[in-house]
Amino acid sequence: MAHVQDVAAYILNKLGPMTAMKLQKLCYYAYGYHLAWESRALFPERFQAWANGPVCPELYAKHRGRFQLNKGEIKGDPSQLDAGEIESIDLVLAGLGTRSAHDLSQMTHGELPWAAARQRAHVGPLDRSTEELCDSDFEEFFGALVTADGEEL
Template sequence: MARIKDVAAYILAKCGPMTAMKLQKLCYYAYGYHLAWEGRPLFRAPFEAWANGPVAPALYGLHRGRFQLDAGDIPGDPGVLDDGERESVDVVLDNLGKLSAHDLSEMTHREAPWVNARKRANVGPLERSSEPLDDDEIYEFFDALVSADGQQ
């Protein structure tokens, strides 16, 4: 199983420079879709319901204080992703990689895993929260998206 820093390093190597917020959201979407497609987590780092959307504190610790990130800035090994992990990340990048950090953040604000975690924490839109997103809720949300896409 890859680590979040390996996935982040893979994304940066493939896509080039991006904001830290965009990297966080792409890691989140890759995690969610991989969970639905493969039935297993992409990595073990949990996400929390921060004000700007899901954030993995483990990844945040690697880029704290930096706005822009480039290939090589996250000390992970993109080569350790297995075929299924790489495919999940690639599909997410192909479909969401052109969106801005703000667009991705806004998307998460309309989605059950983040919304429910914020409700559990009983916090307002701009308040801090370290409430974890629930993996069962992430799976249910992304599985419903994948199932709906498959029926079209």
């Protein structure tokens, strides 16, 4: 199974330089849509409901203190991704890859996986939280977005 750093390295290779926040949010969307499309997790690492949206702590540890990330700066192995995983990521990048980090972050704030985790943690809008997002919430939210014809981005 691929890991979050493999997905992040793939995204950076495809889209080039981006902010760490945008990379986190694209990994979140790739995870959510892949779970809905293929009924399996994209990677085993979990997202937490941080104040600025979902963050994967294992990925954060790879870019902590960095604002901008370039190709090759997240050490991962995109060859670990199978064809279905690559297809899911490519569809997310085609649909959301041009959005800003701020737009993606704002989008996540209105979505069930992050909002439900924040609610479970009983935290305010700016409070810290390490509450994990649940796959059942991903499945419910992203599954509702997936149409009979494939996907909706």
